[in-house]
Amino acid sequence: MKKNILWMLATILVLCGTMSGFAQNQVPQDLKGIPGTWTFIAKLSNPEDTIIVVPTDDLKNLNEVVKDGNGAFLFTTNLTGTKSFLIVTPSLLRHTGGFSIIVEAVPGEVLTAQGLCERGKPADGLTFSGSKFYEHYTEAYTIKNTMKEAKNAQQAIDFIKAHPNEEVTATLVGSVGCYATDRFEEYLALLSPEVRNGRLKSFIDNEIEEAKAYVRQMEMENKMLKAGSKAPDFTLNDINGQPLTLSSLYDKILVLDFWGSWCTWCIKGFPEMKKYYEKYKDKLEILGMDCNDTEVKWKKAVADHELPWKHVYVPKGSKLLNDYMITGFPTKIIIANGTVLKTIVGESPEFYELLDTMFEEE
Numbered sequence: 001m002k003k004n005i006l007w008m009l010a011t012i013l014v015l016c017g018t019m020s021g022f023a024q025n026q027v028p029q030d031l032k033g034i035p036g037t038w039t040f041i042a043k044l045s046n047p048e049d050t051i052i053v054v055p056t057d058d059l060k061n062l063n064e065v066v067k068d069g070n071g072a073f074l075f076t077t078n079l080t081g082t083k084s085f086l087i088v089t090p091s092l093l094r095h096t097g098g099f100s101i102i103v104e105a106v107p108g109e110v111l112t113a114q115g116l117c118e119r120g121k122p123a124d125g126l127t128f129s130g131s132k133f134y135e136h137y138t139e140a141y142t143i144k145n146t147m148k149e150a151k152n153a154q155q156a157i158d159f160i161k162a163h164p165n166e167e168v169t170a171t172l173v174g175s176v177g178c179y180a181t182d183r184f185e186e187y188l189a190l191l192s193p194e195v196r197n198g199r200l201k202s203f204i205d206n207e208i209e210e211a212k213a214y215v216r217q218m219e220m221e222n223k224m225l226k227a228g229s230k231a232p233d234f235t236l237n238d239i240n241g242q243p244l245t246l247s248s249l250y251d252k253i254l255v256l257d258f259w260g261s262w263c264t265w266c267i268k269g270f271p272e273m274k275k276y277y278e279k280y281k282d283k284l285e286i287l288g289m290d291c292n293d294t295e296v297k298w299k300k301a302v303a304d305h306e307l308p309w310k311h312v313y314v315p316k317g318s319k320l321l322n323d324y325m326i327t328g329f330p331t332k333i334i335i336a337n338g339t340v341l342k343t344i345v346g347e348s349p350e351f352y353e354l355l356d357t358m359f360e361e362e
Helices: 002-016 137-150 154-162 167-179 181-188 201-222 264-280 295-304 349-360
Strands: 037-044 050-055 063-066 073-078 083-088 100-105 109-115 126-130 235-237 243-245 253-259 284-290 310-313 331-336 339-345
Touching: 037 050, 037 083, 037 100, 050 073, 063 073, 100 109, 126 137, 137 154, 137 167, 154 167, 167 181, 167 201, 181 201, 235 310, 253 264, 264 284, 264 349, 284 295, 295 310, 339 349
Parallel strands: 037 109, 253 284, 284 310
Antiparallel strands: 037 073, 050 063, 050 083, 083 100, 109 126, 235 243, 253 331, 331 339
16 A cells, blocks of 8 residues: 555655645644644654655645754644654655655544654564554554554454554454454454444444455455466457467567446556556557447447557457456456466556566666
8 A cells, every 4th residue: 555655655746846845833832732733743864855645545735844853844734633754754755765754643643653764664673652552553553564464463463452442453443354364343342332433433433344355355356367377369350450479579578458438447547557658668568458348339439438458358258258267357467478466456556566576677
């Protein structure tokens, strides 16, 4: 998730080129916070004088924060409900170093961060403190981040058992849902009613839904044609009614794009696909695989959207969707010399990042 957020944020920065500032308020001396606001204070051992603070649900709301005279970053914002914020250095978005972290912001609370942030290891070099919500945040934050590597929720479950009455346990709910799916409801019940139904209820409900979506995605990926599999060969009619055989296109990296004129996200992805096709067309071939359409609607969509790559029509009843284990649209399958390299379901930044990695490293 974080990878996709960073990709989208970098795109927004390029398109917008500007960031909104904010009023630097006085740090609450008693660290009890101000009702209806969230304050983030950071004293970080890194060479940059700027960080960017942005809510993960509104990536266009960029806030540039500059070190004050005491060498600290101070950010205060109005907040009506708990949400996550991305803290990122400009250098990371330029791929020249830097770091990023995602923290939970709670109205009326103050979060302080101190230490060394290294790219890829933010949890190892930071300690958190602040108002009451954040008393055990360092431990919870570290568990949540290391859990992604271990893909095991036991540490989070132990933490929830030890701190059932602390609101910070809510920050672990989503991760438990992802890595302890079979007993999720049981572990969710460990939260005290005061925490489960308190001021973080909406946040917890959202974490539950995101965890369920993650599990569905993993289940879908398990049904995909695996990397290293031989791509089933086929012959279908192209847009001019001529037979086209898949294996005739193996002189380049090949992308099979399973789509349809009825698919909103397929259509939304075309501008970025066209840009990347133009960028790498000497090394890349795209074969549009139109599905669940009439031939008339297929040809009209290709013309209307001016799609420059090759196209074939998958007739209704074809076993090809089963052969390629297609479970959603769009699905993009990257093939090299007849071997599947990657299957990506949905319009995801991961597809374009992978193309850049493949071709820029040559």
